[in-house]
Amino acid sequence: MKLKFTKMHGAGNDFVVIDGINQDIRFTPEQWKLLGDRRFGVGADQILLVEKPTAAGCDFRYRIFNADGGEVEQCGNGSRAFVKFVAEKGLTSQRSITVQTKAGIIAPRLEDDGSITVDMGAPVLEPARVPFDAENLQGQPQGGDLLWPLMLELGGAREEVLISVVSMGNPHAVQVVDDVDTAPVELSGPLIERHARFPNRVNAGFMQIVDRHHIRLRVFERGVGETLACGTGACAAAVAGIRRGLLDSPVQVDARGGQLSISWAGPGQPVFLTGPAVTVFEGEIEI
Numbered sequence: 454m455k456l457k458f459t460k461m462h463g464a465g466n467d468f469v470v471i472d473g474i475n476q477d478i479r480f481t482p483e484q485w486k487l488l489g490d491r492r493f494g495v496g497a498d499q500i501l502l503v504e505k506p507t508a509a510g511c512d513f514r515y516r517i518f519n520a521d522g523g524e525v526e527q528c529g530n531g532s533r534a535f536v537k538f539v540a541e542k543g544l545t546s547q548r549s550i551t552v553q554t555k556a557g558i559i560a561p562r563l564e565d566d567g568s569i570t571v572d573m574g575a576p577v578l579e580p581a582r583v584p585f586d587a588e589n590l591q592g593q594p595q596g597g598d599l600l601w602p603l604m605l606e607l608g609g610a611r612e613e614v615l616i617s618v619v620s621m622g623n624p625h626a627v628q629v630v631d632d633v634d635t636a637p638v639e640l641s642g643p644l645i646e647r648h649a650r651f652p653n654r655v656n657a658g659f660m661q662i663v664d665r666h667h668i669r670l671r672v673f674e675r676g677v678g679e680t681l682a683c684g685t686g687a688c689a690a691a692v693a694g695i696r697r698g699l700l701d702s703p704v705q706v707d708a709r710g711g712q713l714s715i716s717w718a719g720p721g722q723p724v725f726l727t728g729p730a731v732t733v734f735e736g737e738i739e740i
């Protein structure tokens with residue numbers, strides 16, 4: 454089929470966005486992977502599919518596919534691109550929409566200054582629901598959070614890292630580092646992503662505390678690798694830092710591709726993600 458798509462990004466986390474309402478989209482994982490391929494396809498971190506909702510009370514359904522072709526539960530930067538896309542395509546006249554995702558309902562809102570704020574829902578903090586297998590591990594209390602020791606095999610040597618585990622609908626393992634520029638993201642990111650204690654794999658966050666309202670963050674994303682920004686990763690890092698008593702809401706998150714802002718009033722409360730969304734170009738591809 455000749456597929457129409459829009460290339461977008463949110464703080465450098467890039468997407469192929471597809472109108473699945475006016476196009477009949479039934480792709481295999483291999484086709485999703487091809488769309489994300491930076492040499493043989495269009496190239497993106499994730500592919501976002503816009504559909505009619507199947508849940509009552511929602512305006513749209515939002516499906517997310519990583520560059521490896523796997524469908525996932527949530528994408529924070531993608532939710533901002535989503536609301537900009539449906540507005541630009543005339544699929545809605547609303548500036549605030551409710552969107553059905555695999556992880557539940559989110560509510561992105563187009564602000565007057567062009568930025569977008571998304572109610573990402575409440576974080577899930579129980580390890581078993583992240584999911585993280587904490588069996589036979591002794592969590593180390595740090596403020597209101599538990600830090601879990603994760604053993605990594607780094608080039609024959611065994612190294613223990615201390616992580617917080619948070620789900621924003623998708624799983625995150627967040628650690629504090631002294632300097633994100635020298636953090637071993639390329640080396641330990643893949644080891645954490647596929648660690649046996651994460652049955653669904655995990656996004657690995659590396660957070661540098663600048664001050665109580667400001668962090669720098671790099672994320673090795675599940676199914677992609679390091680991205681220039683990760684919206685749910687920024688949510689998870691801010692939640693972990695606030696729970697540990699290291700941060701106070703709101704938190705400015707400096708990612709390599711741009712700035713995000715997170716606010717969270719505490720357990721059981723929704724996390725709000727604010728940031729940019731940019732339309733880069735429109736395209737067509739035979740797939």
Ligand SMILES: N[C@H](CCC[C@H](N)C(=O)O)C(=O)O
Binds near residue numbers: 525527684
């Ligand atoms: N790689 C993530 C999905 C995209 C998350 C990220 N791009 C965001 O903005 O939240 C996962 O497998 O859970």
